[in-house]
Amino acid sequence: MTGSLDVDLLVAGSGAAGLTAALTARDAGLSVLLVESTELIGGSSATSGGGLWAPGHGVLSDGGQPRPEPVDDVGAAARYLAALTGDDAATSPARQLAFLNGAAPMVSWLHSQGFAFDGGLSMADYYLDVPGASRQGREVVPARWDARALGPWAERVRKLFPLPVHAAEVGGLALAGRTRSGLTTAARVAVASAGGMLRGGRIWGAGRSLVGQLLHLCLRAGVQVWLDAPVSDLVTDAGGNVTAAIVTRAGRRVDVRTARGVVLATGGFARDPALRAAHLPVPSTSWTVAAPGDLGDGILAGRAVGAAWTLMDEAWWGPTIIGPGGRPQFVLWERSMPHAFLVDRSGQRFCDESGVLEDVGRALLEVGESWLLLDARHRASYPFGWLPPRVPPVRWLASGAMIRDRSLARLATRTGIDADGLRDTARRFAGQAITGVDLDFGRGATEYDRTVYADPRVRPNPNLGAVSRPPFYAVPVHAGDVGTKGGLLTDGNARVLRVDGEPIRGLYAAGNTAASVMGRSFPAPGATLGPAMTFGYVAGLHAAGRSSQ
Known part of the structure; x- marks a missing residue:
């Protein structure tokens, strides 16, 4: 059976980008239908840290009240981005300027809608030696929030933390x-x-608070929300303009006719084996932490009506391990704290283990199979995943996700690591821990290393501690990702562009469905969600005939 529906704007995808676009358009007076392809709201946004990089946001720590003046110079942020993002159509000066000029107004507008922020938890930009970087930080995070306001919809929000x-x-x-x-x-x-x-x-925090608050505001504003309702195709008129979309709901085709357009915010393609194999250096979906619905549907729908795409070989990379339940998870403090290091099959270190997530992920792309080695002091002092310190890793060992031995040489044999190389690395690392200087990769030399995941009780370097006290542990580490960066090419109004550079009328994209304005870089915490929500905001306003400035 086939049905039909007329709305002003259709938004596909219920992550932060889609929810922001839907709320913006509804607040501007449009009728809005938001459709989500899975049974849960939030996508990868709901399981993220929830912060958004929004230069000039002006949010204070005292309950998230706005400052009368911005907290930093947007011009400095522009210089910082320009130095890091490289040369690609997605990172054009015009597109970066659209993001930078839209981010602070988006935050201010959300605050006016009742969204609760906490400006006291901002983290510094990652590369403080780059001109324009902010030590104070440009990130703003959602405040902890009571999800009772969602009623039964609370059960429909994806969770992780x-x-x-x-x-x-x-x-x-x-x-x-x-x-x-x-x-x-x-x-x-x-x-x-x-x-x-x-x-x-x-009480929710991080990405769940972000998505929960946005969903609550959307529902309160009158946005229609359909779950288990994927978009299968876009419909165009004789001029190539998008006028409708075909949505499947409860096994029934629904032709959704749109007066103002369609916003594609369905995420990237991290969970699609065919697209990964065609474009990414890591074809396996086993090590991505992206949401299950990250299948490239929106990207392919855009391509089918003539959209350009770019950065398809890129992702938001990071080191990933597989837990005892078979679920991938990023390695954060586990690799950065003292008494641990990463090695390749030759037993050699290959990066600053305490460095920025994406930098470590890119290093893993180069070396392939790798292992995180740690000793008894690491297990006695720090959690591993959600396993508290000093608690025996029974499930980790039983599942084979972690290997333990009292001898480094035997551990090398059991993991396939070169024993001589591992022995030499452990000795050299122990000597550098004494001096506090990592002569090989500079671990602990940057402010990021020393302040984000570091132990101030370990001296002289809070990131360096010998791996020398048995038992020893080894965990395989892979180049994983939190999602893909490549997608549809858009302009400063979030309009999807054709191959010839002209916009496709009636079609917008935001979030990981659009090629990232950050290019091949990850300059700061919140660099995924900040642009996602800003361009969702820009898309909603443009569809309503308004400016984001």
Whole structure:
């Protein structure tokens, strides 16, 4: 059976980009239908850290109230981006300027809608030696939020983090058993969670708070939301303009006719084996942490009506391990804290293990199969994933996700690592831990290394500690990703462009469906969600005939 529906704007995808586009357009007076291809709201946004990089956002820490003046110079942010992002159509000066000019107004507008931010948890830009970088940080994060406001919709929001923790607090949680500040962070998170439950609430943080708040505002504003409703095709008129989309809902085809257009915000293609094999250096879907619906549907729909694409060989890379349940997860503090290092099959280190997530991910792309080695002091001091320190890793060992031995030589044999190379690396690393200087890769030399995931009780370098006390542990590490960067090429109004550079009337894209304005870089925390939400905001306004400035 076939049905039909007329709306002003159709938004495909329920991550932060899609929800922002839907809310913006609805606030501007348009009728909006948002469709999600899976049974859960939020996509990869819901399982993210939730922060957004928004230069000039002006949010204070005191309850997320806006400053009368911006916290930083957007011009400096432009210089910083220009130095890092490289030369690609997706990173054109015009497109970067559209992002930079739209980010702060987007944050201010969301605040006016009732979105609760916390400006006190901003992390610094990653590369502080690059001109225009901000030590204060340009990130803004959603405040912890009580999801009771969602009613039954709360069960429909994708989840990952078991605690209402912000990304900026993760390093502190890893030190809960080591430092006073770490204990304070853990207590703050525990009190927020327990206090909410005692009051009958459901306290969310990070990406779940971000998506939950956006969904709540959309529902309150009157946005229609359909789940399990993928877009299969776009419909164009004789001039190639998008006028409708075909949506499948409950096994029934629905022709959704749109007066103002379609916003594609369905994510990237991290979960699609065919697209990965055709474009990415890592064809396997086993090591991505992207949401299950990240199948490239929106990208392919755009291509079918003549859209250009770019950066298809790129992703948001990072080191990934497979947990005992078979689920991939990023390696954060585990690789960065003292008494651990990464080696390749030859037993040699190949990067600054405490460096920026994407830098370590790119290093893994170069070397292939790698292992994270750690010793008894690491296990006694820091959590591994959600496994607390000093707790035996029974499930990890039983599943083969982790290998343990009292001898480094035997561990090398069991993992296929060159034993002589591993022995020499462990000796050299131990000597450098004593001096506090990593002569090979500069681990602990940058402010990022020393402040994000580091142990101040370890001296002289909070990132360096010998791997010398048995038992020893080895965990295989892979080049994984949080999603893909390549997608449809858009202009500064989030309009999808044809191969000849002309916009396709009635078609917009945002989030990972659009090629990233960050290009081949990851300049700061929130560099995925900041542009995603900004261009969702820009798309919604443009569809309504308004400017984002």
